[in-house]
Amino acid sequence: MKKSLKNLPNNWINRFENYFPDNNNILNKVEKAFLIEKRKPVFRINTLKTDINKVLEEFKNNNIKITKIDYLINSYLVENAFENEIRKLDCYNNWEIYLQNISSQIPTIILNPKSWEKVLDTCSAPWSKTTQMATLMENNWEITALELNKIRLEKLKYNIKKQWINIVNSLQQDATKLSWVFEENSFDKILIDAPCTAEWRINLNNEKSYHFLSRKNTLTKAKLQKEILKSVIPLLKSWWELVYSTCTLAPEENEAIINFILSQYKDLEIVKIDFDIPYKIPALKKWWKQIFDSRVSSSLKILPSESTEWFFIAKLKKK
Ligand SMILES: C[S@@+](CC[C@H](N)C(=O)[O-])C[C@H]1O[C@@H](n2cnc3c(N)ncnc32)[C@H](O)[C@@H]1O
Numbered sequence: 001m002k003k004s005l006k007n008l009p010n011n012w013i014n015r016f017e018n019y020f021p022d023n024n025n026i027l028n029k030v031e032k033a034f035l036i037e038k039r040k041p042v043f044r045i046n047t048l049k050t051d052i053n054k055v056l057e058e059f060k061n062n063n064i065k066i067t068k069i070d071y072l073i074n075s076y077l078v079e080n081a082f083e084n085e086i087r088k089l090d091c092y093n094n095w096e097i098y099l100q101n102i103s104s105q106i107p108t109i110i111l112n113p114k115s116w117e118k119v120l121d122t123c124s125a126p127w128s129k130t131t132q133m134a135t136l137m138e139n140n141w142e143i144t145a146l147e148l149n150k151i152r153l154e155k156l157k158y159n160i161k162k163q164w165i166n167i168v169n170s171l172q173q174d175a176t177k178l179s180w181v182f183e184e185n186s187f188d189k190i191l192i193d194a195p196c197t198a199e200w201r202i203n204l205n206n207e208k209s210y211h212f213l214s215r216k217n218t219l220t221k222a223k224l225q226k227e228i229l230k231s232v233i234p235l236l237k238s239w240w241e242l243v244y245s246t247c248t249l250a251p252e253e254n255e256a257i258i259n260f261i262l263s264q265y266k267d268l269e270i271v272k273i274d275f276d277i278p279y280k281i282p283a284l285k286k287w288w289k290q291i292f293d294s295r296v297s298s299s300l301k302i303l304p305s306e307s308t309e310w311f312f313i314a315k316l317k318k319k
Pocket of ligand 1: 122123125126128130148149152174175193196
C-alpha cells in the first residue's frame, strides 16, 4: 500500500501540518519528497585539481546527461544516472568532482568566502562545505575547521589531501567551548552548519528512518545549537558575517534559534538572503504560541524534492 504522512508516528502529522500552515500544496510536496528512494545526483567540479572541460568531456563520452545549475558554482545535475554510476568515473575517483546536494552547497555560497579572508567552519565533518569553501577561496588564506568527533576528523586529512587543498587547519574541538581556544574578533567569516535532527532524511517507505522524528532529540539539539552560537558569536569580527544552517524541518532548531539570537545580541543584524532557487518557501511567522521577530523571515528555507534536500539558512552580520 502506498505510504503517506499518515504512516508517521502519533501526532507527527499534526506537527507537520503546522510546519506549513495554510499550505497543503507544500505539505503534498514534502510528502512526495519523503517517498523518493534516490535523488538525482549533483556534483561540483574541483577546479583546484582539474579543468572543467575535461570533466564535461568524460560525462559526454559516458553518455551521462548533465545540466549546469546556474545558481551554484561549477555544479551540475545528473539527469540519467545515479550515484553508483558516477562513482565509477575516473573524474570521481581522482577527486576532480565532489558529489554534494544542491541545498548543501547553498550555505557556503551565501557565506561567499573570499581568498583573502580568515574563515571558521565550526561543525565540519564530513567536510563537504569546508572543501567547497577552499575551492571558492582558490586554496588561498585560511580555514579553521572544527569537529567534535575524532574519527570523522581523521577522514578530513585524507579528503583534503586528495583534493589538493592545503589551507585547512583542522582541530578536534567542541564548538560550545571556544573562548579558551580563540581570541574574540578572530574571524572574518564563520559557518555554523549545526548538528541537527536531520528530519529531511525521513523515508516513508522505511520505518527505521522515523527515528529522525524525536521530540526529545529536537529539544536537545536546539539547546546545543544555542550553545554553539553563544560560543562562536564573540569570535566574529565587527562588520563581518556568519551563516547558520541546518538540514532539519523542526522550527525549534531553525526560526526559534534565530529569534533567540536576535533577542539576545543587539550587535547582530540579520541579512536578507535573496537567493533565486525554485524550491524556497517562507520562514514561519510563529510556532505554537511563540510569535517570531519579523526579521526572522529574512532567512531561507528550501523544500526537499527529487533534486534538493531540506535546508534552513540564516545570515547574521555583526555591527
Ligand atoms: C551537519 S554535520 C556538518 C556537515 C558538514 N558541515 C558538511 O558540510 O559536510 C554536523 C557535524 O557537527 C559535529 N558536531 C556535533 N557536536 C559538535 C560540537 N559540539 N562541536 C563541534 N562539532 C560538533 C558532528 O559530529 C557532525 O559531524
